Amino acid sequence: MSRHVYTTEVDEPLVIDCLARAQHAFGRSGAGMARRTFLKLAGASGLGLTLGFSLNLRAATDGAEPPALNAFIRIAPSGDIYIYAPNPEIGQGVKTSMPMIVAEELDADWQRVKIEQAPIDPRYGLQFSGGSRSIAVNWDALRQAGAAARAMLVAAAANKWSTDPSTLRTDASRVFNARGESLSYGELAAAAALLEVPGPSSLRLKQREDYRIIGTAIPGVDNRAIVTGEPLFGIDQQLPGLLYASYARCPRFGGTVVSANLDEIKRLPGVEDAFVLDAKGSHSDLVAGVAIIGASTWAVMQARKRLQVEWDTTHASTASWSRFNREAQQVADDGDGEVLIDNGDVGRAFDDAGSVVESFYTYPFAAHASLEPMNCTAWLKGGILDIWAPSQTPQRGIASASAATGLAAQNIRMHQTRIGGGFGRRLLNDYVAEAAAIAQRVSAPVKVQWTREEDFAHDHFRPAGFHKLKGATDKDGRLSAWQHHYITLQFNGEIVSGGSLRENEFPVLNVPNYRLTQTALDTGTPCFAWRAPGANSVAWVFQSFIHELALAANRDHRDFLIEIMGEPRWFDAGNPNSLNTGRAVDVIKLATEKAGWGRPMPHQRALGLAFHFCHAGHVAHVVDVGVDDNNKVTVHKVVVAADVGPVINPSGARAQIQGCVIDALSTMAGLEITLENGVVEQSNFDSYRPLRIAATPEIEAHFIASEYPPTGLGEPGFPPLAPAVCNAIFEVTGRRVKTLPLSREGFTV
Amino acid sequence: MPTVTFEINGTRQVLADVDPATPLLWVLRDALGLVGTKYGCGIAQCGACTVHLNGEPARACSLPVASVEGQSITTIEGLGPRGELHPLQEAWIAMDVPQCGYCQAGQLMSAAALLKANARPTDEDIDRAMAGNLCRCGTYPRIRAAIHKAAEGVRGEGV
Numbered sequence: 040m041s042r043h044v045y046t047t048e049v050d051e052p053l054v055i056d057c058l059a060r061a062q063h064a065f066g067r068s069g070a071g072m073a074r075r076t077f078l079k080l081a082g083a084s085g086l087g088l089t090l091g092f093s094l095n096l097r098a099a100t101d102g103a104e105p106p107a108l109n110a111f112i113r114i115a116p117s118g119d120i121y122i123y124a125p126n127p128e129i130g131q132g133v134k135t136s137m138p139m140i141v142a143e144e145l146d147a148d149w150q151r152v153k154i155e156q157a158p159i160d161p162r163y164g165l166q167f168s169g170g171s172r173s174i175a176v177n178w179d180a181l182r183q184a185g186a187a188a189r190a191m192l193v194a195a196a197a198n199k200w201s202t203d204p205s206t207l208r209t210d211a212s213r214v215f216n217a218r219g220e221s222l223s224y225g226e227l228a229a230a231a232a233l234l235e236v237p238g239p240s241s242l243r244l245k246q247r248e249d250y251r252i253i254g255t256a257i258p259g260v261d262n263r264a265i266v267t268g269e270p271l272f273g274i275d276q277q278l279p280g281l282l283y284a285s286y287a288r289c290p291r292f293g294g295t296v297v298s299a300n301l302d303e304i305k306r307l308p309g310v311e312d313a314f315v316l317d318a319k320g321s322h323s324d325l326v327a328g329v330a331i332i333g334a335s336t337w338a339v340m341q342a343r344k345r346l347q348v349e350w351d352t353t354h355a356s357t358a359s360w361s362r363f364n365r366e367a368q369q370v371a372d373d374g375d376g377e378v379l380i381d382n383g384d385v386g387r388a389f390d391d392a393g394s395v396v397e398s399f400y401t402y403p404f405a406a407h408a409s410l411e412p413m414n415c416t417a418w419l420k421g422g423i424l425d426i427w428a429p430s431q432t433p434q435r436g437i438a439s440a441s442a443a444t445g446l447a448a449q450n451i452r453m454h455q456t457r458i459g460g461g462f463g464r465r466l467l468n469d470y471v472a473e474a475a476a477i478a479q480r481v482s483a484p485v486k487v488q489w490t491r492e493e494d495f496a497h498d499h500f501r502p503a504g505f506h507k508l509k510g511a512t513d514k515d516g517r518l519s520a521w522q523h524h525y526i527t528l529q530f531n532g533e534i535v536s537g538g539s540l541r542e543n544e545f546p547v548l549n550v551p552n553y554r555l556t557q558t559a560l561d562t563g564t565p566c567f568a569w570r571a572p573g574a575n576s577v578a579w580v581f582q583s584f585i586h587e588l589a590l591a592a593n594r595d596h597r598d599f600l601i602e603i604m605g606e607p608r609w610f611d612a613g614n615p616n617s618l619n620t621g622r623a624v625d626v627i628k629l630a631t632e633k634a635g636w637g638r639p640m641p642h643q644r645a646l647g648l649a650f651h652f653c654h655a656g657h658v659a660h661v662v663d664v665g666v667d668d669n670n671k672v673t674v675h676k677v678v679v680a681a682d683v684g685p686v687i688n689p690s691g692a693r694a695q696i697q698g699c700v701i702d703a704l705s706t707m708a709g710l711e712i713t714l715e716n717g718v719v720e721q722s723n724f725d726s727y728r729p730l731r732i733a734a735t736p737e738i739e740a741h742f743i744a745s746e747y748p749p750t751g752l753g754e755p756g757f758p759p760l761a762p763a764v765c766n767a768i769f770e771v772t773g774r775r776v777k778t779l780p781l782s783r784e785g786f787t788v
Numbered sequence: 789m790p791t792v793t794f795e796i797n798g799t800r801q802v803l804a805d806v807d808p809a810t811p812l813l814w815v816l817r818d819a820l821g822l823v824g825t826k827y828g829c830g831i832a833q834c835g836a837c838t839v840h841l842n843g844e845p846a847r848a849c850s851l852p853v854a855s856v857e858g859q860s861i862t863t864i865e866g867l868g869p870r871g872e873l874h875p876l877q878e879a880w881i882a883m884d885v886p887q888c889g890y891c892q893a894g895q896l897m898s899a900a901a902l903l904k905a906n907a908r909p910t911d912e913d914i915d916r917a918m919a920g921n922l923c924r925c926g927t928y929p930r931i932r933a934a935i936h937k938a939a940e941g942v943r944g945e946g947v
């Protein structure tokens with residue numbers, strides 16, 4: 040089979056290590072690994088969605104549209120192939136990579152493929168972007184959609200040639216017979232569309248060695264539109280007669296409106312209307328506030344500055360970062376919290392220990408700070424509400440709009456737009472609810488836009504956390520005990536999203552004596568999933584503490600970490616979404632080998648290592664870090680080894696690793712949200728300062744192309760970075776970073 | 789309200805009835821439909837709204853429209869010669885720079901101004917010139933690589 044190479048011209052180190060994975064096969068799991076952890080893992084994204092995918096592959100043709108072979112594929116007589124990208128594109132690359140999977144099994148000529156964003160339709164199953172699950176959840180369905188269409192095209196050719204379909208082959212949008220004659224997909228599409236859709240069990244999917252699209256570096260399908268400034272994003276929506284809206288919410292979450300100077304606001308230039316909306320739905324749907332409607336963004340922004348609202352703050356948040364710190368210390372000093380896990384006998388292990396280490400780790404709230412602020416355009420016309428929303432969960436957006444308006448879901452049409460960054464913030468649809476409720480009061484299309492200040496003030500933050508740890512190694516220097524008191528946060532009596540430890544969080548199952556307790560502090564400001572929820576912060580705690588224990592026992596960090604993994608096995612037998620210790624060891628070995636672990640380092644330089652498993656991805660980082668006499672930290676190089684199964688698009692995969700590393704570095708270095716009496720203290724990029732281009736390290740990504748099902752890379756590349764850097768900082772300075780961001784410990788990046 | 793006249797992407801534009809304090813950004817986006825220039829912060833911190841004011845990079849969010857009276861503005865929609873791509877746009881596509889893509893118009897406008905002033909920028913030159921442009925996705929390594937690539941192309945063509 041010919042191999043069509045579509046490459047980007049990116050000159051970046053890329054290694055696809057095709058290692059044998061047989062030793063990690065299913066069924067060789069360690070004894071006693073129960074299945075109880077599976078559901079927890081499936082919910083690791085914090086979405087709580089039922090994972091699943093169903094397709095209606097019934098062919099349909101309608102009017103002048105190119106014949107549809109199924110929900111994903113239309114093929115025009117010209118040979119142009121239209122593939123629908125089902126899930127929201129937030130920068131993680133699924134608008135390119137998901138159609139690549141369809142095109143692969145279709146055996147399409149990628150040069151003739153045109154990608155369109157799919158409508159919101161049950162035929163596309165769950166259309167969301169979160170938890171790095173877009174590829175993992177849809178992998179089978181996308182392949183089946185491509186393979187089914189290919190089978191229909193082959194059948195149509197067989198009919199024309201009056202031959203047996205099994206004698207035919209396909210390549211690059213053509214069907215070939217044994218005589219070397221061929222017909223193009225465009226010539227066959229109309230006839231194929233009339234054929235019965237084959238059932239999934241009859242489909243022959245490609246072997247991975249036959250892939251010619253999957254595994255090639257393909258540039259993002261929207262690149263040209265992006266670099267020429269075409270309207271793509273939610274905030275770019277333009278409609279005839281469009282009005283603009285600002286929505287003022289209480290600076291303290293949960294506040295409601297007593298009164299506002301609406302009459303004065305309505306008289307301001309360019310203002311069309313102003314009114315109060317009450318909260319509706321859950322706390323992440325419509326919150327109470329004051330809407331100002333006007334003829335331009337500037338008019339409503341100016342009016343917003345004149346708006347005076349008396350808020351009822353009886354039930355408003357009093358969340359305070361300084362108080363949380365005091366309370367957490369008090370709780371840690373006082374006792375143990377609720378016992379969640381108590382394996383073995385930690386007390387006895389401490390008595391018999393060779394060395395014992397105690398630590399207290401603290402990390403702050405963080406903002407999502409997507410560069411495209413929250414926004415939504417809505418238009419209620421003839422009883423139908425049209426919504427254009429940059430939402431990671433557009434299907435839930437319909438529910439949110441329905442809750443806010445009382446309109447039936449079938450009367451709400453959601454249109455997907457490209458999304459200028461999500462990081463979890465846009466799993467929520469509060470801005471959709473606002474636009475829907477406002478559109479109900481305005482007889483014109485209306486665009487709600489948040490200012491950057493509002494985006495910070497009304498985020499649902501990455502939860503802060505506090506961890507009191509005591510660990511031990513035995514007299515042989517092996518990890519023997521781990522005692523962990525996690526002080527987290529709860530909102531309305533429920534642990535916040537991203538504020539729970541998985542009950543199978545590494546290394547719980549690999550330590551004979553393990554005790555986990557938990558205490559939750561009340562917060563009135565909600566928190567929510569933030570890139571690699573939970574993992575983005577707890578990886579730093581776990582992997583820093585393992586480094587502490589290794590050094591206390593006089594062990595090499597890498598050897599100690601590998602030893603903890605033990606024999607190759609799945610943490611949860613038969614569940615490919617659980618940690619596999621063999622895959623873990625492989626990425627640790629690959630990263631350390633590529634980075635030259637153990638080599639002599641220059642003065643004030645050291646290597647740091649960390650591993651984390653989340654979102655079905657196994658990832659290790661080795662960082663080369665320098666710290667000078669002024670505590671200036673320079674990350675010279677980051678070597679990443681990842682096993683996420685087969686890499687669909689190497690260009691996209693490398694980009695996600697780069698993005699994860701830079702985001703994690705930025706967050707570790709200086710980003711924190713603080714609140715006092717419920718009010719967020721950071722307001723814009725002058726007080727919340729992500730790193731700029733100059734701080735970018737050299738990043739080298741290595742992928743182990745294992746045979747396990749694929750998963751996404753938007754998240755698992757993030758968590759190991761901070762602990763790897765902090766471990767290196769310790770190696771250079773002898774100072775253990777126990778509070779993030781680094782700026783709190785006197786370091787600059 | 790007064791009238792403001794300026795040149796936008798080579799075309800003379802007369803705006804009647806405009807609040808002179810309106811930032812150029814909102815004139816571009818709301819009044820002229822040029823939505824390639826993005827709102828990110830409103831206080832000239834993120835660079836998403838970068839345009840060229842008489843060939844120099846400027847933050848449209850912090851430019852009152854009255855201040856561009858009689859001046860020449862170029863936006864991302866006018867960066868390439870009519871119907872063609874600027875070498876930086878070509879490089880951005882070839883190097884697969886964008887992730888979410890929201891900041892990239894601003895990045896390109898800053899990069900274009902850099903290359904005009906300095907056809908052989910070093911990494912340090914790039915870091916300095918691009919320091920005002922935030923990319924939340926972390927596309928910095930490819931931005932740097934794409935600028936170098938475009939610079940080579942421009943030099944190769946003898947421009």
